[in-house]
Amino acid sequence: MYNYGYEMLQLAKEKNVRLCDIVIENEVKLTEQSVEVVREKMGRNLDVMMDSAKYGLENDVKSVSGLIGGDAKKLEEYRKNGKTLCGDVIVKAMARALSCSEVNAAMGRIVAAPTAGSCGIMPAAIITAAEVLGADREKMIDALFTASGIGQIIGKNATFAGAEGGCQAECGAAAAMAAAGIVEMAGGTPEMALHAASIALKNILGLVCDPIAGLVEAPCAKRNSSGTVNAMTSAELALAGIKSIIPFDEMVETMYRVGKALPEELRETAMGGIAVTPTGIKLRKQIFGE
Template sequence: MYNNGMDLLNACRTLNKPIWEIVLLDEIKNNNVTEQDILQRMEEILQIMENSSTHPIDKHVETVGGIIGGEGKKMMAYSQSDRTISGRWITKAMARAFACSEYNASMGKICAAPTAGSCGIIPAAILTLAEKNNFPRQIVVRALLTSAGIGKIISTNATVSGAEGGCQAECGSAAAMAAAALVEMNGGTPLQSLDAAAIALKNIMGLICDPVAGLVEAPCSKRNASGVVNAFVSADIALSGILSVIPFDEVVEAMYNVGKGMHENFKETAKGGIAITDTAIAYSRKIK
């Protein structure tokens, strides 16, 4: 039913349906499953996301490398204070993103959305907006379908792998998926969702993947926190009526080409960027 953004937009217009419903129909058609099967699976994924975004805040976890830990709890406490610059809801979203990253780094069960390294962005975005606006659970489940549709397009036409395209492909794709979902949750049009996704990808284009000690801890957790902020900013830009100058499909293609042009040192090998700073090397030696 759709392989790119233009296909998705045309399907939405022809059938007069939102993105989440087109994604649902496409899954039913291509995978020989029922609507109930898909919605049940989305509910299971949502429960995993809820747990991973709260567990490290409620209970201390030990990460594999010990490079990160406690960020989610600290940020959640900070979000409740009157000292925040970004405000309560943005900092709360950041706390959830940090928590998911910590849980992943401690071998907890997470949902790769679209990857383990970017697992905190989508949960943090949709759960925080749902809490802020008191949305029913059905809206949150539908948001997962919307984000999945954007993820399918990116993975079909480009990549979501840091080893292939750098962090722009991981956290960039996650932010794009989250931004599109936020727009649809808040009553935006399919075009606004795709514009938000395009803006989010453009905001992070060119970002390398340079994990300290080769572990998905630093700078990954902070890029999840900044990634969810990127999603909120991009969604608000699109919802305001500001268009993406470059269409979503062309942005996806550009991101893929940038990734292919990156030196291998900048694609998850821990041979470039901050991964080869003196401090990072010291961490690596300590862990080994």
Template sequence: MKFSELLEICKNTELELSEIILAQEMIETGRDPEKVKEYLKRLLEVMIEEAEKNFGKRFETLTELTGDNAYKLANVRPKMMSEFNYVATIVALSMGESNASMGRIVACPTAGSCGVVPGAAYALWKVEKADFNDLLKAFIVASGIGNVVAKRATLSGAAGGCQAEIGTATAMASGLLTYYYSKDPVKVGYAAALALKALMGLVCDPVGGFVEVPCVKRNGNAVNVAIASSEMALAGIESVIPFDEVVEAMYQVGKALPESLRETGIGGIAGTKSAQEIVEKIRNKWNS
């Protein structure tokens, strides 16, 4: 299913985009839309629960390369960020660090990108006092965006670089925000396209192969890309290239990336002198 086909159904029916996405899931998989909705509701509940529990906490992670980033940000007064961005960023970092410490997360769409959508959703919940049912509809739309990428490209960093993971999560979060505020499926598509284009070509280069550096802080950065992309779409800024074509371009770029830049821990920042020294220290520590 292409996103453009979902838009066409929206034009020809009086159904909301969230309802169309659930119906399409039934057509493709045979799954009961109500059961799918209940499942997504549970995922959203877990996101909010974990964001509340872990907001700005310190974490003990496997390599100790991360663990106090959310804590540091939560204990300063932001100089430039709005309250919305600030809360979203802290949650994005907290979820990434929770994942690195083997905590409970929702892989959305992957574990390495688990902070972006929760950051956006929790900021709506906490700052905007969002109605849960409205938030759920927006989350269903986000899941539909992720499903389009999964079906037409890839969500795997090993296959397509971090653009497939963080990039998709950012498109999903931007679509979620845009649908919550506008209920406009066309603007949702623009927001998702703007977000994914902003991260086109992003490589997957975890230091030592661990989902800690640069993954955690990328979540914090990416949720702000999602917010900015949504603001632009809500203001009437359009993506010249349709979302479906952006997804296809992302897939082609991912296939063109050398193996060293696709989750192998070889290239990018993982191949820097400092990264190699860090990995050697970790190896010596574990062997001692």
């Protein structure tokens, strides 16, 4: 068992294995199920993730409230026209993240990763990285275990709840988890994976949760798209050998501390941030017929 990143790292070093191996071993012990069963269960998560990351690229999805939808498809079509600023990989990943968020807002099937509001970041980053790296299904499942291990540490020492920690706790956690997963997928060391997670958390530190009309739609979908880019660029830095100056465990503690310091208006209450802009208020009134 591990409660902190440094403990995971120590275990991985002692056994000369990857973080995902440590996470799988822990899961097998905890649930008294075989490695095969646990991997198969993760495989089912991956299947749902792949479906939700793809659906919005091909279909015009509309959210229940009508506030968002259709943007994943729009971005994918734009990408196909071949004149993007950020390049194919990043734009494809962004579109996939939007797709998951749109499917979620339209009452489609998703995997909470770690939450429904941040459900686009892990699928988008992991599927897109696998495409670039030519990684197969098993490697994607490995990456999901690495990511979950990072999530376990965040869950134990901080929070995933926007109501407690703001958007940084949801989209920040998701980006940190995804970043570590794709670092290992790309052949990076456990240390590099933790550096990537650390950098991702740092990049989004302090981000507030301010949903328009209190719905998991805006700004959530676009923050999933930017969270995916955060995950991928943080992974890229770590893979180049760049270190996070602040260690992962201290970043988790910092994220939690900053989250608790946020005023209540900026923690999922829809009483602050963009939710109370004139446009945000107007949209809320429209949606609820006030």
